[in-house]
Amino acid sequence: xxxxPQVSNNATQINSAEFVKLTIFNxxxxxxxxxxxxxxxxxxxxxxxxxxxxxGANSNAVGTYFTANSAGTxxxxxxxxxxxTASTSYKNETIDGxxxxxxxxxxxxxxxxxxxxxxxxxxxxxxxxxxxxNIYTVLATKxxxxxxxxxxxxxxxxxxxxxxxxxxxxxIVTTYAITEDREGQDDNFTxxxxxxxxxxxxENRIAGRKTNKESWQFFNSTDTSMNQVYAxxxxxxxxxxxxxxxxTVPGRGGNPGTGxxxxxxxxxx
Numbered sequence: 001x002x003x004x005p006q007v008s009n010n011a012t013q014i015n016s017a018e019f020v021k022l023t024i025f026n027x028x029x030x031x032x033x034x035x036x037x038x039x040x041x042x043x044x045x046x047x048x049x050x051x052x053x054x055x056g057a058n059s060n061a062v063g064t065y066f067t068a069n070s071a072g073t074x075x076x077x078x079x080x081x082x083x084x085t086a087s088t089s090y091k092n093e094t095i096d097g098x099x100x101x102x103x104x105x106x107x108x109x110x111x112x113x114x115x116x117x118x119x120x121x122x123x124x125x126x127x128x129x130x131x132x133x134n135i136y137t138v139l140a141t142k143x144x145x146x147x148x149x150x151x152x153x154x155x156x157x158x159x160x161x162x163x164x165x166x167x168x169x170x171x172i173v174t175t176y177a178i179t180e181d182r183e184g185q186d187d188n189f190t191x192x193x194x195x196x197x198x199x200x201x202x203e204n205r206i207a208g209r210k211t212n213k214e215s216w217q218f219f220n221s222t223d224t225s226m227n228q229v230y231a232x233x234x235x236x237x238x239x240x241x242x243x244x245x246x247x248t249v250p251g252r253g254g255n256p257g258t259g260x261x262x263x264x265x266x267x268x269x
Contacts, residue, residue, distance in 0.1 A: 017089035018109040019100045019151040019165060020125055022173075022193075024082040024142055031080065033072030041067050042078035050076030065097075082141070086127070093161050095151070103127070109150060112169045120200040123150070123169050128190040135189045138178065146173045148195040171197040 023043065030045040036055065044052055044064045050072050053059065057066035065083065087093060087100040088107050094100070110124040125148070130138065153165035176193045209215045216226045 014090060014155060016152055016154045017087050017093075017161075018107070018168075019087045019089070019093070019095060019153060020085065020107065020109065021098065021100075021149040021151070022084040022143075023147040023149075024084065025146065026080045026082060026142065028079070030077035033074050033076045033078070036068045036071045036078060037080075038068050038070050041065065041081055041083060043081050044076065044078050046075075046077045048074050048076030050074030052076065052078075089153075089161075093153070095153075095165055112150065114168075120197055120203060121169075122174075122194060122196050122200065123148075123171070124192055124194050125150075126190055126192045128188070130189040130191060132187040132189070135178065135187075138189075138191055143176050143193065144173055147171075148173055148193070169195070169197065171195040172201050 031042075033048070033050040033052075033055075036042060042065070044057065044060070044062050044066075047060050047062055051060070051074065052064065052066065052072065055066075055072045056069040057064050065081070083098065085098050085100045086103050086107050088104055088109065089100070089102045090104060091102050092099055093102075106127060106129045108126040108128070112123050113121040148169070148171055149167060150169040151165040151167050153161050156162055173193055173195045176191060179190045179192070181188045181190070209219075211226060212229050213226045216223045
């Protein structure tokens with residue numbers, strides 16, 4: 001896995017730090033197990049009947065990151081990914097096998113809404129101090145559509161990171177921007193990355209659903225609420241008529257027998 005080079009290793013009077021993990025999907029759709037390349041990082045998308053632990057993973061569970069040692073067999077699939085990690089800590093920290101490089105003030109992490117229930121929300125991270133030699137890496141990377149995870153960890157009195165760290169945000173990168181600060185002959189760039197929570201992404205996905213069977217079952221294959229749309233398409237409905245038949249309402253209308261003093265009748269077929 002790749003990590004951003006460390007720029008600071010001086011202890012400061014801090015009690016917490018933010019840890020950012022960016023998972024960049026280098027290919028779509030996922031690769032079948034037989035086509036996996038050794039010494040490449042993947043994330044398991046479907047377990048199938050593949051023995052992922054035999055080719056480098058520590059688990060067969062979906063969502064497991066691993067560096068392949070060979071191609072596999074079976075029906076499972078995995079996506080080739082690049083994992084970038086950084087933190088606002090004063091020293092490198094290893095969390096779940098990922099080394100988070102210490103960037104301190106060079107990494108700015110935006111706020112995240114904190115509610116008891118799941119809520120929609122966006123957040124932004126900014127990485128400054130990137131020189132012109134490294135900005136090409138940013139431009140050549142498929143940042144948009146990547147998964148962003150933000151964790152917060154706390155330090156004890158001995159400046160040791162306590163376990164566990166707590167996830168504060170998980171979402172999809174929607175946009176990013178690059179700004180340039182030129183001083184003399186030197187260029188310094190700042191990369192700002194905006195991400196939307198998964199709840200926001202899902203809300204946008206279902207907001208434009210069409211009223212047909214295929215559109216609704218795309219999200220839930222057992223949803224039958226739109227199965228009869230084609231059967232009733234083109235049928236004329238009189239929404240003012242009683243569904244059981246023709247009804248004459250007593251005391252209304254100008255026809256004989258339906259007005260005041262008339263012979264009120266109700267017909268029902």
